[in-house]
Amino acid sequence: MFTKSDWTDQKIEVIIANLLRAGVTLAAMVVFTGGVIFLMRHGKEPAGYHVFTGEPSNLRNWRGIVHAAFALRARGIIQLGLLMLIATPVARVAFSVFAFVLERDWLYVGVASFVLLVLFYSLLGSAM
Amino acid sequence: MNNLEFTLLVGLGSFMAGFLGALTGLGGGVVLVPLLALVFKVDIRYAVGASLVSVIATSSGAAVAYLKDGFSNIRIGMFLEVATTVGALFGAFLATKVSTSAIGAVFGIVLIYSGYLSSRTPVDPPPGEQPDPLATRLGMNGVYPSLSGPKSYFVHRVPLGFGLMFGAGGLSGLLGIGSGAVKVLAMDHAMGIPFKVSTTTSNFMIGVTAAASAGVYLSRGYVDPGLAMPVMLGVLAGSLSGARVLARTKTKQLRWVFGAVIVALGVEMIYGAFTGKL
Numbered sequence: 001m002f003t004k005s006d007w008t009d010q011k012i013e014v015i016i017a018n019l020l021r022a023g024v025t026l027a028a029m030v031v032f033t034g035g036v037i038f039l040m041r042h043g044k045e046p047a048g049y050h051v052f053t054g055e056p057s058n059l060r061n062w063r064g065i066v067h068a069a070f071a072l073r074a075r076g077i078i079q080l081g082l083l084m085l086i087a088t089p090v091a092r093v094a095f096s097v098f099a100f101v102l103e104r105d106w107l108y109v110g111v112a113s114f115v116l117l118v119l120f121y122s123l124l125g126s127a128m
Numbered sequence: 129m130n131n132l133e134f135t136l137l138v139g140l141g142s143f144m145a146g147f148l149g150a151l152t153g154l155g156g157g158v159v160l161v162p163l164l165a166l167v168f169k170v171d172i173r174y175a176v177g178a179s180l181v182s183v184i185a186t187s188s189g190a191a192v193a194y195l196k197d198g199f200s201n202i203r204i205g206m207f208l209e210v211a212t213t214v215g216a217l218f219g220a221f222l223a224t225k226v227s228t229s230a231i232g233a234v235f236g237i238v239l240i241y242s243g244y245l246s247s248r249t250p251v252d253p254p255p256g257e258q259p260d261p262l263a264t265r266l267g268m269n270g271v272y273p274s275l276s277g278p279k280s281y282f283v284h285r286v287p288l289g290f291g292l293m294f295g296a297g298g299l300s301g302l303l304g305i306g307s308g309a310v311k312v313l314a315m316d317h318a319m320g321i322p323f324k325v326s327t328t329t330s331n332f333m334i335g336v337t338a339a340a341s342a343g344v345y346l347s348r349g350y351v352d353p354g355l356a357m358p359v360m361l362g363v364l365a366g367s368l369s370g371a372r373v374l375a376r377t378k379t380k381q382l383r384w385v386f387g388a389v390i391v392a393l394g395v396e397m398i399y400g401a402f403t404g405k406l
Contacts, residue, residue: 009202013202016191017192017194018192020191021192023188024189027185028185028360028364031361032357032361034353035358035361038131038354039135042131042354043131044131045130046129046130047134047135049352049355050170050171052174054350055349060347060348060349061346061347075353075354078356079351079353082181082346082351082356086181086339086342086346087339088339089184089188089335089338089339090339093206093336105267107267108207111210114210115206115210115336118213118217119213119336119339119340121343122213122217122220122340122341122342122343123342123343125343
């Protein structure tokens with residue numbers, strides 16, 4: 001009942017699941033580090049999320065976020081971790097494209113590439 | 129309340145949401161936004177942004193746990209992600225256009241519906257007769273291990289499932305939730321996929337769907353690091369511990385209680401939306 005391609009699918013899934021776990025672990029560590037710095041510097045300040053003002057423009061796009069993180073700004077470091085988290089499923093889809101190429105399943109190379117394009121459009125198109 | 133107190137309280141609340149969400153299989157995201165908006169008085173746009181980010185964390189973090197079941201079908205998942213990602217993009221743009229009370233009202237309806245779903249026990253569809261020719265052409269029919277050896281299944285009504293998935297993606301983008309309930313429903317009821325395959329495949333899809341709207345949220349300034357930090361870490365830790373406890377608990381009563389809480393939050397959200405408190 002199990003064909004050769006099933007076995008390859010399973011192997012791909014193992015790699016993908018571990019890729020996702022690694023991405024999430026790394027992102028969580030960066031967010032945690034940024035969080036500790038944030039609380040050390042701003043822990044005593046009042047918390048205000050009742051009124052929506054939106055984030056400052058440098059925390060809305062990846063260039064600004066990377067810049068703020070490397071300047072060791074606490075909120076920038078957290079945002080970088082969140083950006084890494086968002087990138088994890090994108091990496092998963094990118095890897096799927098590659099895996100379908102290995103399986104020579106051109107139909108699904110197309111399907112996965114389309115999904116990847118939508119993700120790139122969302123992340124790069126709006127958050128450049 | 130200062131940042132330290134706020135972080136600890138929100139972190140604790142998020143941990144509980146993630147824990148109960150994993151234990152009951154309903155997902156933590158669905159109670160997170162009402163918790164933040166109603167209890168912590170957070171603006172719903174910040175709440176939705178933080179929730180969406182945590183949805184990605186739980187979905188990706190749980191992938192390894194789901195893996196040992198070996199039930200998910202990456203072809204079904206990838207194909208349906210075309211619908212969910214486009215839907216999510218659409219939902220996220222919509223979220224920046226409509227009022228916060230409209231978001232609150234839609235959220236309330238989704239909560240009540242999820243609560244209702246949680247009271248039902250999943251029943252596998254009767255083993256399929258004729259697969260949808262489209263499903264065969266797309267290589268979606270598969271095999272999953274069961275007690276009586278490998279069991280094959282056929283996928284039905286692909287266009288209907290695809291359409292419902294577009295809706296699920298839209299809700300995910302609009303409300304910052306995984307909308308796993310809608311995804312499972314589309315796969316179970318419309319496409320006739322066995323429950324175990326649909327739940328694991330749905331988990332795989334949730335992260336990708338959420339990533340599609342996350343870009344829009346980020347660029348609109350909905351993702352606040354100070355808020356998203358305790359939410360994401362809390363939900364992630366909670367759902368991972370919940371999944372660990374899951375194997376040795378009877379969850380039926382818990383599902384019922386959690387379902388009732390969700391319905392109550394739904395009513396509260398709708399009330400808040402109509403009285404302008406959101």
